[in-house]
Amino acid sequence: MKKVILVLAAIGFITMAATTKTSLANDKAVVKSELTNEKYKACIDACNECIKSCNTCESKCSKDSKMTLCTQLCKDCVAACKAATKAMNANSANAISECEKCAKACEKCATECDKFTSDHCKKCAEDCRKTAKLCNEMK
Numbered sequence: 001m002k003k004v005i006l007v008l009a010a011i012g013f014i015t016m017a018a019t020t021k022t023s024l025a026n027d028k029a030v031v032k033s034e035l036t037n038e039k040y041k042a043c044i045d046a047c048n049e050c051i052k053s054c055n056t057c058e059s060k061c062s063k064d065s066k067m068t069l070c071t072q073l074c075k076d077c078v079a080a081c082k083a084a085t086k087a088m089n090a091n092s093a094n095a096i097s098e099c100e101k102c103a104k105a106c107e108k109c110a111t112e113c114d115k116f117t118s119d120h121c122k123k124c125a126e127d128c129r130k131t132a133k134l135c136n137e138m139k
Contacts, residue, residue, distance in 0.1 A: 040088035040089075040091075040095070040138075042134055043084070043088060043099065043135060043137075043138060044088050044089065046127070046130050046131040046134045046135075047081040047082075047084055047085045047088075047102065047131055048081075048085065049127050049130075049131070050077065050078075050081050050106060050127045050131040051078050051085075052127075053120075053123050053124040053126075053127040053128070054074040054081070054109065054124055054127075054128070055074070055078060056123075056124070057070065057113060057120045057121055057124035058071050058074035058075060058078070060118070060120050061121070067116075069112055070109075070112050070113060070115075070116065070121065073109040073112045073113075074109055074113075074124065076105050076109070077102075077105045077106055077108075077109040077128060079105075080098075080101050080102040080105035080106070081102055081105075081106070081131065083098050083101070083102070084099050084101070084135060086098075087099075095138070096138055096139060099135040099138040099139075100135070100136075100139065102131065102135045103133075103135035103136045104132075106128040106129070106131045106132035107128070107129075107132045109124065109125075109128045110124075110125040110126075110128035110129045110132065111125075113125035113128065
C-alpha cells in the first residue's frame with residue numbers, strides 16, 4: 001500500500017513539474033510575441049489609420065468620374081496596408097517585403113491625393129505619407 005502511494009505521489013510530482021515547465025515555455029512565447037508586436041506597433045497603428053483614411057477618400061472620390069485614379073490608388077493602398085499589417089501581426093518573414101510594398105503604394109496614393117484640395121484627400125495624403133515613412137523604417 002505504501003509503495004502504491006509513493007508511486008502515485010511520484011507520478012503527481014512529475015506531472016506537476018512537467019506542467020510548470022510547459023507553462024514557463026508558454027509564458028516566454030507570450031513575452032516574445034508582445035515584444036514583436038511592440039517592434040511593429042507604430043507601423044501597424046499607422047497602417048490601420050491609413051486604411052481608414054483611404055476608405056473614406058475612396059468612398060467620397062468614387063462619386064466623381066475625374067477621381068478614378070485617386071479611387072484606384074486608395075484601393076491599392078488599403079490592400080497593401082492590410083497585407084503589411086497581417087504580416088507584422090504574424091511576425092512573418094515577409095513582413096519587411098510587405099512593408100516595402102505598402103510604402104510604395106502609400107507614396108503613390110499620397111502623390112495623387114495631394115493634387116486635390118478636399119479635406120478627405122489631404123487627410124489621406126498625410127496618413128499615407130506617415131505610413132510610408134514608418135514602413136520604410138522597417139528595412
